Amino acid sequence: MAHPGAPGRGFRRAARRVRPRGRGPRPGRGGGVSVDQGDRKGFVPPPYPYDLLDEARAAAAALPGGAVDLSIGTPGDPVPDVVATALGAAVDPARPYPPSVGSADLLGAVCGWFDRRLGLSLEPAAVGVCVGTKELVVGLPQVLRLRDPGRDTILYPAVSYPSYAMGAELAGCRAVPVAVDAEWRIDLSAIDEADAARALGLWVNTPGNPAGALDDLAAAAAWGRERGVPVLSDECYIEFTWDGSPRSILQHGTDGVLAAHSLSKRSNLAGLRVGYYAGDAELVHYLREVRKHQGFMIPGPAQAAGAVALGDQAHVEAQAGRYLRRMRLLVELLAGLGIEATLPQGGFYLWVAAPDGDAWGLTRRLAETLGIVVSPGEFYGPQGSGHVRIAVVAPDDRLDLVAERAAAAS
Known part of the structure; x- marks a missing residue:
């Protein structure tokens, strides 16, 4: 009989299917299904990471009450009342x-x-909107390459949101990971100057996904300006900064930087797809003009609701309180199972080291004992292996069920 902490064969197969980022795509392996490419040598999509969790979802779903999915950072709490009202009032055929x-x-x-x-x-002309931040993240490399065809590289933290690397690959660029330090912050000193000379942009993320670390944004901005490399700062978790005040790269000047923000996390509006960006005046103007030709538009009612959401801070503070309570609860529940976890500096993820270094084994154990689905750390880069990410996005009643299961298991 397999050890309770060991991954089953399905888990091991899934682990092997996750392709380390920053390398070229494997021909014939789109979506985990064999594809006959014939004589074509073009890009084939790798498996989408969260599609590899079917076995964990099945194990969790087998428990009374079903699975509690904490694998993806999709907010599960209701849309704020003030926003729902504005959305309904804005509908006009x-x-x-x-x-x-x-x-x-x-x-x-x-x-x-x-x-x-x-x-x-900031002036309105120095700001643009996007159809959710992911659309901007994935599309920026293509636009940046059109703007500067002599460069071909996107730099990004080695443990990070997978879309930074995927955006580069989809644009035909080199996706070059930058090592992170022991605190999971990007290590600017690890960037090869040869890669910097080819860089279209450097991604930073504060608070970071998955580990919740806070980068030195002043240092990142200075690094980019010294080399003429735009620094792209993903700040979609900014309202959930636990260690100190919210921070933006724009607080260190706008020249040569771009900050990306989202209402998906801040206001539980993932379904409306409302994001925005601001920063370097020339770059913002270029993006606004290119995006007119691309035809990217946030639906009018969503724009109206987004404006109302940005004007209301009370719902954000209430949501921040929920996330903190949930993270503290899960830290306590995990401790009861002999698993150490600590609160992050920001964000709503727990970044947990597997006790024996086996992230897929821990994924299986948590699915079978607590009924929760979590993400193995290698989804966020090879340097993240040995960890799991837990998103505290499920409503409180679902986490109460997890607490009941934990009490029964201890």
Whole structure:
């Protein structure tokens, strides 16, 4: 009989299917299904990481009450009432195409938020909107390469959101991971100057996904300016900064930097796809103009609801309190199983070292004992192996069920 902490054969197969990022795609391996490419040598999508968790989901679903999915950072709490009201009031079948760059109300709300929360004075012309942050993250390398065809490289933290690397690959660029330090912060000193000379951009992420670390954004901005490399700062978890005040790379000047933000995490609006960006004036203008031609538009009602969401801080503070309570609960529950976890500096993920270094084994154990589905750390890069990421996004009643299971297991 297999050891309770050892992954089953299905888990081991899934682990082997996760391709380390930063390398070229494997021909004929799209979505985990054999594909006859014939004479074509083009890009074939690798398996989507979260599609590899079917066995864990099945094990968790077998428990009374079913699976509690904590593998993906999709907020599970309700849309704030003030936003739901605004969304309903904004529906108009005769409404024309919404502005690609963002409505005046939404751009004004973005500028107001930057002023109130970060003390930054921005003009609406220095801001643009995107159809959720992921769309911007994945699409930026292509646009940056059009802007600077002499360069071909995207730099990104070695343990990070998988879309940084995938965006580079989809644009035909080199995706080059940058090592992170013992605290999971990007190590700028590890960047090869030969790669920097070819770089279209450097991604940083504060608070970070998956580990919740806070990068030195002043140092990142200075690094990019010294080398003429745009620094792209993913700040979608900024409202959930636990160690100190929210921080943005824009607080260190806008030249040569771009900050990306989202209402998906902040306001539980993942389904509306409302994101925005701000920073270097020339780069923001370029993006706004290119995106007009691409036809990217946030639906008008979503823009109206987004403007209202940005003007209301009460629902954000309430959500932050929920996430902190849930993380503390899970830290306690894991300790009862002999698994050490600590609160992050920011974000709503617990980044947990597997006691024996076997992340897939821990994934199976948590599915079978607590009924929760978590993500093995290698989804976020090879340096993340040996860890799992737990997203505290399930509603409180579902986590109460997890607590009951933990009590029965201890």
